[in-house]
Amino acid sequence: MKRALFIYNPMSGNRLVPRELDRIIEKFQENDIFLDMYRIAEDNSKIIEAMHRKDIDMIIGAGGDGTIGNVANWMIKEGIKLPYGTLGTGTCNNFTHNIDIPEDMEKAIDIICQGHSYSVDVGIVNSKHSFLSSLAGGMFVEASFKTEPELKQKLGPFAYYLKALSELANLKSYPLEIDTGTDIYKENAYLVMILNGTHVGSFKRVFSESQIDISDGLMEMLVLREGNPIEIANMFLMMMRGEDYLKSDSVLLLKSDYFKISSTEKVNMSIDGEKGPMLPIEVEVRKKAIEVFVPYTKL
Known part of the structure; x- marks a missing residue:
């Protein structure tokens, strides 16, 4: 069984993740992926610390473009080289659209569980923000x-x-x-x-x-x-x-x-x-x- 750090913003978009949390956990478990859940907060130091754990196989971000971008920013700053799964649950979901991740939650989870990946470019602003x-x-x-x-x-x-x-x-x-x-x-x-x-x-x-x-x-x-x-x-x-x-x-x-x-x-x-x-x-x-x-x- 693989282990994933699941980082979500409960306020994004129509607040889909909190409403469907049990089904999300169930869907990943059906595919032998165990989730360690972290909720975005004002102080996210515990999330960043957890990214360095040796037992984590992947990181998953669920939220709008800001949340998905913030998680990626932490990964790049911390030198985390794990694959990144994205669930677009915000208003526009530009990044997930750009990589053809559907807005349908179950279909998006299926794509993460299938494990196909490739690497994409990132913009670095003032050597600080990505x-x-x-x-x-x-x-x-x-x-x-x-x-x-x-x-x-x-x-x-x-x-x-x-x-x-x-x-x-x-x-x-x-x-x-x-x-x-x-x-x-x-x-x-x-x-x-x-x-x-x-x-x-x-x-x-x-x-x-x-x-x-x-x-x-x-x-x-x-x-x-x-x-x-x-x-x-x-x-x-x-x-x-x-x-x-x-x-x-x-x-x-x-x-x-x-x-x-x-x-x-x-x-x-x-x-x-x-x-x-x-x-x-x-x-x-x-x-x-x-x-x-x-x-x-x-x-």
Whole structure:
């Protein structure tokens, strides 16, 4: 029998994990995996200590993108090389979508129990924080911070759309300097995002899967330049519908293993949907830094 550290956020999304806890334990036990349960709290030192136990075969994170990203961050900081299973129980679940983990809990558990895995890239921010799917700043980022938990539980990802739409009438651009290690760009931009996958926030197809490889040691940066507000609103609607908006002159698309972003103004950044540091920041991409369980079709 294998042993797993199961780390969950009881408040994520619709609070599925606490409601289905007994069934989750039963499902893993049916597959000869015994769970040591840990609940995310203000002080998570006991969880980090438990990650170093010699009898642990894998780590499982259950929650939204913030929780799944935090667990990965602890693993990377502590040098934990165990395979990582992810159960997306939050509002958007971008990382689990990026690696084709279904939202259906039992199907997701089946994938972990089957044991197929591969390694994915991780972004390291200011040599301190890691992210699995996204780092973003500017337009819509504040909206995600301000979206009420009750609204997210009732409406899911659509809650972010409503908040973002309310901001379109008050677009604000920021002066940005972007260094990719080989080139420097100076732009007035509404939004800057570094992505490791096709999903971010409530947008399900920011890029097509053919454009993205989450284990190539590179990440994509999308910059939404200052422009005509009507065109920006149309692009936003195209993003919502999953249509191709990348040919617009308002979009700057970069790809690198290093980014430095600075501004003369205060710009809040989010890391996997959670509040992150203010600009300036440096991002280093670590190739295949963490091993995750995936469907065999993803191999």
